[in-house]
Amino acid sequence: MRRNLLPVFALLLGTLFLFFGNGLHGLLLPLRGTAEGYSDTALGFIGTSWASGFVLGCIFAPRLIMRIGHVRAFSSFIAMICMVALITGIFVDEYAWIALRAATGFAMAGTQMIIESWLNERVDNASRGVVFTTYTGITLSGVVLGQLTVGFGNPNTPILFMVAGIVYCIAMLPTTVSNAASPRPLQAVRIDLKLLFRNSPVAFFGVLLTGIANGAFGTLVAVFAARAGLPDSEVAFLVTAAILAGAIAQVPFGRISDMTDRRYVIAALAGIAATAALIILVLRPGSHTLIALIAVYGATANVLYPITASHANDFARPEDYVKVSSGLLFLFGIGTIIGPTVGGPVMSAFGPYALFVITATAHVLILSYAIIRSRMRAAVPVDERESFTAMPDASTPVSTPEGVHFQAGNREAQSVENEQRERRDDNAA
16 A cells, blocks of 8 residues: 555645645635624625636636646645635635635636546556545545634634645645656546436436535535534534545445445435435524534435436446546536525525525435436446445535546546457457
């Protein structure tokens, strides 16, 4: 294992600090905004801005990476994120924050592309699972540590914003001082939504609706918790519980989905998430029960994306893996724009618990459509499916975006190696 990780150690170390800062800054903004009296609508637009920047980054950041190279682009993107973190601590203004978060989303899309393309090129299929499982653990650990750090400071002062800036600066150092070779330039991929819909209507609408639910939840859950009266330390613990539960649930639910029609698993997960949301909405429980229900919600809602992506790839041809993955990322990004945009005004009009009206509605729609489609098209036989690969949830400002890029690269690499192996077998024959 050590031999597999040493070539990418510097990159993984930088990734840890990058997501540490992202978890800290992503939770600081809604907490400080709530304390400043910002409306739920304004706080929702901060999340919408981040998601919009991320979608734009998926489209335009590769051009900059191809132009100036991976290392310089990586340092430039992190420098941009660092400057935003420091400015938001100094200049506390809701409209400025909305604009600045778009820059953060754009830069985060660029850093993700660099990290995951770099990892894909430095590992082979024999070590890919080990490396990307480690990568997943590092990103989640960084986010959780960053969020828990909020409990050790005061969000109403600039100190924690400065800490986030320092952590981002540290994230640049490992790759800039490393002598590891840079990867080859990124390859542009055209997003084909028509292909994605023809390939899997459940994945098309499921990913979009999951993006709406997770975008609203990831952006506004800290606002909800603060409005519900939880202290900052419990807010951080609540948000962390959702992420950790989602990480733990990845493999068990993924294995279940490998053994049956994934649409039934998608429907079941959406139903449990909707039920947990409705219980919170109706009962308005105390802090301990609330955290437990949020953990149940996170354990189901955060697994929907990777299982839906696996379902899409079950029906895709090997040459379409990259297009399918890019389309899923784009749809999820659109969903994360819609979610906070709708969720903020709804919470302003009907109170903080109305957040779970948005998430429950989205999950009920996922459940219904998955069941309907399961009656219209047969499932792919188990022995012909792509195996489930656990990955973190995709784009939300608190639960950071990742997974789609490396999944695409992984399958593309496997496809190429399989073709080469078949040629060698044919020649030997």
